[in-house]
Amino acid sequence: MPKPSLRSRSLRRVFRKVPGNRVSLQYKKKKPKSARCGGCGAVLKGVPRELPFRMRNMAKTKKRPERPFGGVLCSRCMRQQIVSKIR
Numbered sequence: 001m002p003k004p005s006l007r008s009r010s011l012r013r014v015f016r017k018v019p020g021n022r023v024s025l026q027y028k029k030k031k032p033k034s035a036r037c038g039g040c041g042a043v044l045k046g047v048p049r050e051l052p053f054r055m056r057n058m059a060k061t062k063k064r065p066e067r068p069f070g071g072v073l074c075s076r077c078m079r080q081q082i083v084s085k086i087r
């Protein structure tokens with residue numbers, strides 16, 4: 001039986017192969033929810049779903065698409081927004 005703090009499902013369980021051809025159960029933090037579009041709520045592509053400490057070490061260009069409203073709006077909503085602003 002694992003220790004009481006590890007019995008909670010707030011941690012995910014990962015089976016890892018360890019030296020000696022054994023499999024051990026490791027407890028890892030859950031990843032955050034995927035980023036979503038502010039307009040339509042669709043899952044944003046090109047935005048990684050990583051823990052904050054991994055996001056901190058990642059380059060800015062790897063964290064969101066390099067275009068206006070990248071990482072905030074999906075490409076379709078961005079196009080609509082730009083067209084409506086110009087009109």
Ligand SMILES: [Zn+2]
Binds near residue numbers: 037038039076
């Ligand atoms: Zn959208």
